[in-house]
């Protein structure tokens with residue numbers, strides 16, 4: 100079944116822009132990215148849209164559809180009624196470059212702030228041995244495709260540009276959790292999670308989890324466990340006492 | 350007001366603060382309504398100091414443990430002594446209620462619920478929050494949310510007390526062992542309370558989550574996997590226990606007032 104779908108696509112750059120109206124053919128089985136490509140092919144050859152795999156695996160095509168952060172290639176047209184006007188904008192947390200393309204370098208800067216995997220001294224690559232149950236938690240986080248939709252939706256930075264310096268965002272707090280739970284990582288990442296990566300700003304309202312196209316339980320499995328680890332150190336006198344005593348005994 | 354959030358300079362100038370077309374306000378509105386119903390009902394009942402003990406054996410969870418001198422008005426309702434002064438502003442269960450309130454207030458799920466529905470930070474995802482600044486849980490008073498685990502420890506004790514209440518309710522002072530509908534109500538409520546308490550994120554953490562090497566602690570790992578499974582339904586248990594608390598209390602109250610009679614199944 101084909102129909103003429105109505106679309107509003109944001110066009111512009113950092114100096115300004117507006118929603119542009121399009122009427123374009125929609126065919127059965129298509130996703131929003133297909134329709135944008137048809138707009139490019141037939142009506143607006145200079146429409147900028149970033150994409151790569153069209154399979155939900157590269158994380159390039161992040162945008163907002165009817166105000167909700169989503170992958171363009173994984174949003175089926177069948178979720179809309181033929182009469183709906185579908186609105187597509189770029190991600191609204193990052194600086195816009197052109198049309199649907201944003202500058203996501205904030206995320207790369209945050210990635211670099213997390214110290215890399217630190218194996219025990221003297222253990223060479225190739226000598227790593229880990230039990231599956233020990234790496235399982237970290238493996239869930241490795242499913243991340245770095246689409247940055249979680250970063251885009253997190254109100255800590257979405258609604259507060261001034262927090263961008265102090266807050267790594269869910270994707271990179273999850274990276275800290277991944278390494279902190281890793282059986283062979285010996286770096287102590289808990290104090291930095293709170294002091295440098297801004298874990299305390301997260302108020303566990305779960306929008307990151309809601310939008311993650313990989314279905315990673317970011318809040319339940321990464322952020323809350325990290326908050327509990329911070330509480331162990333900072334806010335739990337019993338654990339603190341226990342640690343002080345055992346350290347003395349060592 | 351300077352442009353902030355999605356209107357900040359450099360970001361796409363879309364105009365509308367949100368373009369969501371679904372009924373995103375429904376969930377926070379329903380959450381706020383649900384929480385208010387519980388707070389009002391619980392508040393009224395906690396201070397009512399009446400109709401909390403029925404058929405000489407059913408004690409409502411809102412009055413457990415009944416440790417006020419006022420509990421003497423219902424002989425048999427107090428299982429752990431009576432020592433708090435009988436004052437209209439001191440609930441008969443003043444020993445447990447503040448901790449239970451603290452437990453739910455600092456619960457990771459309820460935090461999400463009221464941050465979204467009352468503080469609107471954010472009311473729904475990608476809907477701008479109304480506040481000019483955001484410090485999350487880094488400052489007083491919200492930094493105190495980090496003490497959640499202490500409330501959890503106390504909540505375990507209170508759950509034990511509730512379990513005891515549900516068990517002793519099978520003994521009628523005159524008729525001996527009896528089973529009434531009220532017993533089933535009390536038992537179901539206690540079972541759900543345990544589900545809520547055990548599925549707590551702090552419980553998940555202390556029972557095993559804090560370990561790095563599960564393989565060295567098979568027993569704790571086993572507990573962690575079970576708690577993790579329950580934990581995925583923590584929100585469900587948070588709501589179902591609010592409902593079961595109200596229904597259990599209502600049942601005891603109605604029997605105590607003589608509005609309904611408790612059906613005896615055995616004895």
Ligand code: SF4
Nearest residue numbers: 253301302304305307
């Ligand atoms: S749960 Fe925390 S990190 Fe995730 S979106 Fe909400 S505030 Fe941001």
Ligand code: SF4
Nearest residue numbers: 243244246247249311
């Ligand atoms: S965690 Fe999920 S939403 Fe965030 S970048 Fe990775 S895949 Fe995208």
Ligand code: FES
Nearest residue numbers: 152153157158172
């Ligand atoms: S194009 Fe690769 S995720 Fe959409």
Ligand code: FES
Nearest residue numbers: 456457458549550
């Ligand atoms: S009771 Fe909800 S997280 Fe602890």
